[in-house]
Amino acid sequence: MENSMSIILGGWLSAGLTIFLFSFLYKDNPLFKIAEHLYLGVGMGWWFIVLLYGTWIPKAYEPFMQGEYVLIIPVLLGLSLVTQFIPRISWISRYGFTFIMGYGAGLVLPLNLATDFMAQIAGTIKPFSQLASMSWGAIINSFLIAIGAVCVLAYFYFSVEHKGIVKKASNIGIYFLMIYFGASFGNTVMARFSLLYGRFDLLYDFSGASYAFATPIIIILTVGFFALKHFMDKKKNSGAAQP
Amino acid sequence: MKDKLRRFLRIDRRWIFLLLTAVMVWPIIHPFGLSGKTSQQSVRDFYDFVEKLKPGQAVILGTDYDPSTKPELHPQAVAALRHLFSKDVRVLILTFISGAPGMIEELNQTVPAEYGKEYGKDYVIMPYNPNYMAAMTQMSIDIYKAYDKDAEGNDVRGMPVMAGIKTYKDIAGVIEITGTGMLDAWVAYAGDKYGVPIIGGTTAISQLGFGPYLQNKQIRGLVGGMRGASEYETLISKPGKATSGIDALNMAHLLVILLILSSNLILLVIKEK
Structure with missing residues (x-):
């Protein structure tokens, strides 16, 4: 019983917050503000709890209490970042940042150079050594990729004046970029609609008897709120207009 | 006619939101089963x-x-x-x-x-x-x-x-x-x-x-x-959820395509006049 009550309450909360956030599409209103502030507060609270119980306690506190005293070094480096909030001793945070920068750069640079730079250049060139064994479709594809890569690079190469062959290449590069942006925009629209569908689907789930008709009741109450507010604002304005 | 078309272009966007809601909720209530082909x-x-x-x-x-x-x-x-x-x-x-x-x-x-x-x-x-x-x-x-x-x-x-x-x-x-x-x-x-x-x-x-x-x-x-x-x-x-969601996604995309086409056609007509 208690479990089903908590599920129903969860449904009401979820449906209510979704409808309150969607109400901004009509106009800015206090219901939207409530949901917005709750979202920020709960998000921060969740993040804090996950970090406390997921990182601080199992990775720092517990091993330290079991005698792994060397952990004091990373803990102090981490805590040094917090001194940013105290201007008088904020210089201490440099030690933490220095470690993060050095460690991060050392780990990221070589690997990303290999993955995103060298491997991509090799991948663009490699098919041209295998043309004899490739299908016509794959050959055309390889040429398109190579031409696209060179022309887009020419568009972003500003060390020489864009005229002659460089201008022609950069102009072709613009078409490749436009195709990419078009496809990217199409995918973005699809992604946003998917998220919208997710909320509508949940609102539909919450509209049934198993959730005590949460969605229709909250929609009716929200519309009622807007109607009442509209009526009161109108009355207030007409009262202020009278001499 | 020209004024009516111009008025259509200046339509309050909240009507579009409402229309979008309708076309996306409709397949959730009554699924069409449009998905089913693997292409990628x-x-x-x-x-x-x-x-x-x-x-x-x-x-x-x-x-x-x-x-x-x-x-x-x-x-x-x-x-x-x-x-x-x-x-x-x-x-x-x-x-x-x-x-x-x-x-x-x-x-x-x-x-x-x-x-x-x-x-x-x-x-x-x-x-x-x-x-x-x-x-x-x-x-x-x-x-x-x-x-x-x-x-x-x-x-x-x-x-x-x-x-x-x-x-x-x-x-x-x-x-x-x-x-x-x-x-x-x-x-x-x-x-x-x-x-x-x-x-x-x-x-x-x-x-x-x-x-x-x-x-x-x-x-x-x-x-x-x-x-x-x-x-x-x-x-x-x-x-699962993605299969049932594709109907809603298709309908939403159709609406967007329809709105883009109709707006551009109206613009062309207004320009010609």
């Missing part, structure tokens, strides 16, 4: 990879998404886990995103029971780890340096699911479901460096950015957005 090679590659896994092999399932991308990515994770369990593959579920443990819990409550899978024997859920670079690097030397306990604080070393697993070489592949840069990280820190096959599931927005990795075989397969998820659900013959 990258989704078939994803499916083929899992299909070729042998029973008992171990796979890492990275579930790095939170509620903000759940409608797109959760159906992918559900479908991938169903497919893995149907092949009797051992699964190590892990995340580097603080909002993901709730999503993993949802997976844990539904999918394993469908296949009679036992926690600790067939799959394990690792705790949230905020430092993905350190974890991915440590796992190349010793997985237990990054994960010695599961999400509940139990020692993972004695669990049957971890038997014979020490480094990446004992892992058959990494399936990463994410809308973040975590898929790039797996490619860089595990795929390219240690030769672990990487397979990805991502949001529609991020999908295009992974094209070069896919072309270059740095990623073996990719499921993109809700469309990709619905195709994958069709391949494993387990229709």
Whole structure:
């Protein structure tokens, strides 16, 4: 019983917050503000709890209490970042940042150079050594990729004046970029609609008897709120207009 | 006539929001069943990879998404886990995103029971780890340096699911479901460096950015957005949330195309006059 009550309450909360956030599409209103502030507060609270119980306690506190005293070094480096909030001793945070920068750069640079730079250049060139064994479709594809890569690079190469062959290449590069942006925009629209569908689907789930008709009741109450507010604002304005 | 057309172009956008709501809610109430065809090679590659896994092999399932991308990515994770369990593959579920443990819990409550899978024997859920670079690097030397306990604080070393697993070489592949840069990280820190096959599931927005990795075989397969998820659900013959969502997505896209076409036609007519 208690479990089903908590599920129903969860449904009401979820449906209510979704409808309150969607109400901004009509106009800015206090219901939207409530949901917005709750979202920020709960998000921060969740993040804090996950970090406390997921990182601080199992990775720092517990091993330290079991005698792994060397952990004091990373803990102090981490805590040094917090001194940013105290201007008088904020210089201490440099030690933490220095470690993060050095460690991060050392780990990221070589690997990303290999993955995103060298491997991509090799991948663009490699098919041209295998043309004899490739299908016509794959050959055309390889040429398109190579031409696209060179022309887009020419568009972003500003060390020489864009005229002659460089201008022609950069102009072709613009078409490749436009195709990419078009496809990217199409995918973005699809992604946003998917998220919208997710909320509508949940609102539909919450509209049934198993959730005590949460969605229709909250929609009716929200519309009622807007109607009442509209009526009161109108009355207030007409009262202020009278001499 | 001209004024009426101009008025149409200046329509209050809230009417469009209302229309969009109507066309998306309608198929949720009465599904049309428009989906069902698989067209993307990258989704078939994803499916083929899992299909070729042998029973008992171990796979890492990275579930790095939170509620903000759940409608797109959760159906992918559900479908991938169903497919893995149907092949009797051992699964190590892990995340580097603080909002993901709730999503993993949802997976844990539904999918394993469908296949009679036992926690600790067939799959394990690792705790949230905020430092993905350190974890991915440590796992190349010793997985237990990054994960010695599961999400509940139990020692993972004695669990049957971890038997014979020490480094990446004992892992058959990494399936990463994410809308973040975590898929790039797996490619860089595990795929390219240690030769672990990487397979990805991502949001529609991020999908295009992974094209070069896919072309270059740095990623073996990719499921993109809700469309990709619905195709994958069709391949494993387990229709889920993505399949039912495709109707709504199709209707919304049709509305957008209709609005773009009608607005441009009206503009042309007004210009001609």
